[in-house]
Amino acid sequence: MTTRIDARFAELKKQGRSAFVTFLMAGDPDPATSLAIVEALPKAGADIIEIGMPFTDPMADGPAIQAAGLRALKAGMTLAKTLAMVRAFRQGDNATPLVLMGYYNPIYIYGVDRFLVDAKSAGVDGLIIVDLPPEEDAELCLPAMKAGINFIRLATPTTDDKRLPAVLANTSGFVYYVSITGITGSASANTAAVGEAVARIKRHTRLPVCVGFGIRTAEAAREIAENSDGAVVGTALVDALAASLDAADHATVNTVGAVADLVASLAQGVRGAKQAAE
Amino acid sequence: MNPNLPNSFRSGPDDRGHFGVFGGRFVAETLMPLILELEKAYTAAKADPAFQAEMNGYLTHYVGRPSPLYFAERLTEHLGGAKIYFKREELNHTGSHKVNNVLGQIMVARRMGKKRIIAETGAGQHGVATATLCARFGLECIVYMGAVDVARQAPNVFRMEMLGARVVPVQSGTRTLKDAMNEALRDWVTNVHDTFYCIGTVAGPHPYPMMVRDFQSIIGVETRSQMQEAEGRLPDSLVACIGGGSNAIGLFHPFLDDPGVEIFGVEAAGHGLTQLHAASIAGGRAGVLHGNRTYLLMDDDGQIQDAHSISAGLDYPGIGPEHSWLYETKRVTYLSATDDEALAAFELLSRQEGIIPALETAHAIAKVMELAPKRPKDHLMVVNLSGRGDKDIPQVAEILRGKK
DSSP states (O other): OOOHHHHHHHHHHHHTOOEEEEEEETTSSOHHHHHHHHHHHHHHTOSEEEEEOOOSOOTTOOHHHHHHHHHHHHTTOOHHHHHHHHHHHHTTOSSSOEEEEEOHHHHHHHOHHHHHHHHHHHTOOEEEETTOOGGGTTTTHHHHHHTTOEEOOEEOTTOOTTTHHHHHHTOOSOEEEEOSSSOTTSSOOOHHHHHHHHHHHHTTOSSOEEEESSOOSHHHHHHHHHTSSEEEEOHHHHHHHHHTSOTTSOOOTTHHHHHHHHHHHHHHHHHTSOOOOO | OOTTSOSOSSSOOOTTSEETTEEEEEOOGGGHHHHHHHHHHHHHHHTOHHHHHHHHHHIIIIIOOSOOEEEOHHHHHHHTSSEEEEEOGGGSTTSBTHHHHHHHHHHHHHHTTOOEEEEEESSSHHHHHHHHHHHHHTOEEEEEEEHHHHHHTHHHHHHHHHTTOEEEEEOSTTSSHHHHHHHHHHHHHHSTTTEEEOOOSSOSSTTHHHHHHHHHTHHHHHHHHHHHHHHSSOOSEEEEEOSSOHHHHHHHGGGTTOTTOEEEEEEEEETOTTSSOOOHHHHOEEEEETEEEEEEOBOTTSOBOOOOOSSGGGOOSBOOHHHHHHHHTTSSEEEEEEHHHHHHHHHHHHHHHSOOBOHHHHHHHHHHHHHGGGSOTTOEEEEEOOBBSGGGHHHHHHHHHHHO
């Protein structure tokens, strides 16, 4: 099966550059503004879009993304509304890959089979579920593969060579290398160490390897892009969104533009990268 | 006979940490290698006679075990039914059953060469026990505690600091036990190379629910032999309060395969089951949080709901996975007690027996007040007196003053 993710990486390879992957929380700060932001992302330079599924207890996220999830939940966001947002986005864009990222419980409660059917028909291409390691593949990973949705696994600095094959076994789309041991939005990654880690993962797989956690600036995005197949930025975008809100955490006329401007500047960084070594 | 019933209720979990469909290892990849390493280290320790001998030494001379099995004569007379015994876990060093588990985990941490210990705490009893053993073994100790709980359990915060621990008030989410656990997990993900997470209850990813249960099972093991000595037979019923459920599983587990023993767990019904409460089995359903599948309080979208209990130690929207399984297999009956019922039991036990129980424990006593009068006088009922109430006195005094 070929998904929009596979097609996008093939296309980027032809262009000779790495991907710029953005993360924002669905429904932050409200469903309508959130859709407007996501619709603005491809034009601003996002190659792949990750959308967070809000959850009350995001145990791998730092304060910025925790707050984003709580804003979304307060604005009435649900998993069903997140899927509706994907469907709305797809009416204007049938090429940009969309990946849903979050925690397992809302999907488990929605019902795994029903979720996969609805996600596929809405136009979801991949899933990143933080609390589903390979040990729990039977829960969602294997059913998602069967449904034609990529299950993108996180590899971390603690995933050693012995464990990598298990982590990669049922991974598709791309591998998401978490460049630090930590939560989102904390320390920044050391470029040299990232390059080594990506090379190590590539010895085990032909899948593209994207790198996230700790990338905040165009310069950092460029450095990471030179050492991998893609740079993922989340917290910095969520921070820009939060800074544009009014005192009651409501969207202002600046909100969509604030995110789009930062995406454009980060995308410039990624596009300025020398081609990643094969 | 239900064909799905297991041959034994004591054989779980399976090698992937499942009790029926409950349990498992739902954690971020960063933690997975460490959790596998912990499982290996614990399995080796369990089989090592030197480990057991060392632990037994500390249990005897440092914790003060065995804890007495005490015939509560005046409460028995007052309720006029079953003969009530207390398993006196509140007499342990640090004042609750929590120390049994912490001692075991700290000894495993030492075997693994970990020097930095983190813990979450609700009422502060687990935090105090962890701070105590870290002081004893010279280890760094960081305790995450919801900001709401820091305010209502001030004496325990001071105790932890006195013992050299750093108490971090958690401001995220509902600022209670569940958020303290989130924050501890975030610390662990960040400092995974040198940090041991000492979980306070029978929840979290495998092997924690099994390991914590094993360390707490000494409660039930002692109860069996003490009851044999006192009455020449097994008890007829067991009662314990349940937040995550570690004191309960510790008492219950050695009796699960004795069909003549009725077993009751008591959840916190807070303001009542139709209002804010912390009774995951009575008011929740199966979901995934904090590394395991279990009964949880949540809304229709799978978002975790706020729990409420007067007792900080029961104020958690989940329950250990083995309890979820014991509920579904109907081996254990799960009841619940409200804040007001617990307060009444707190006062009754103080006056009748001269024992001020923890507010958590008072939930178990509240159901004993209902169950015991309906049982014959030769019925032997054991209640786990899981903790003492010194920590709760400022809070209860304020509530009772407000009522007058």
